[in-house]
Amino acid sequence: MSVQERKQRERADRERLIVTTARELAEHQGWDAVTTRRLAERIEYSQPVLYSHFRGKREIIGAVALQGATEMAAAVRAATAAADGPLARVYALAHTYLDFAARNPAVYDALFQLDGGLAYAREDTPEQLKDAFAALLECLAEVAGDGVAPGLFTEVFWASLHGVATLTRSGRLPPEEAGARVELLVDRLAKA
Numbered sequence: 001m002s003v004q005e006r007k008q009r010e011r012a013d014r015e016r017l018i019v020t021t022a023r024e025l026a027e028h029q030g031w032d033a034v035t036t037r038r039l040a041e042r043i044e045y046s047q048p049v050l051y052s053h054f055r056g057k058r059e060i061i062g063a064v065a066l067q068g069a070t071e072m073a074a075a076v077r078a079a080t081a082a083a084d085g086p087l088a089r090v091y092a093l094a095h096t097y098l099d100f101a102a103r104n105p106a107v108y109d110a111l112f113q114l115d116g117g118l119a120y121a122r123e124d125t126p127e128q129l130k131d132a133f134a135a136l137l138e139c140l141a142e143v144a145g146d147g148v149a150p151g152l153f154t155e156v157f158w159a160s161l162h163g164v165a166t167l168t169r170s171g172r173l174p175p176e177e178a179g180a181r182v183e184l185l186v187d188r189l190a191k192a
Helices: 003-029 036-043 047-053 057-081 086-103 105-112 127-143 150-169 175-189
Strands: none
Touching: 003 036, 003 047, 003 057, 003 105, 036 047, 057 086, 057 105, 057 127, 086 105, 086 127, 086 150, 086 175, 105 150, 127 150, 150 175
């Protein structure tokens, strides 16, 4: 291995360490606890080293969001692949999405609530975000119904899931009714 390759590998390892540490800190103490000073202390590098990877917290949030989008897409695809039939796949998608949001609140916030400097629904949207939407679209396109654009249907269904996830987490919707909400959402929107 050349010196250049070793330096690139070490840089990539440091970057992963920064993102992982920021994510862990945010999941345990919230995003307000994620500061460059605290991250530098936790990863045992100086703040200038941290800034050589990310210009600041906004870019770190964006990196966590991209990592989360990849994980969410994989979880949705795994769950829908294991389901039998269009409606079963939609139920699997909905439950997986809501479970992901509940288990990873800081990541979910990085994806959809905080400014990570990422473009959504544009040509310059990062591939990880496009792929997360594609994972939803792959399943939902088959239940959009006649005359309904699959992309538009996916946006509406996703917005509904996001609302349920956000309102449940904030305590505005009782968690014990989560299953009934999913059932109502799928039954009313999905046309198998």
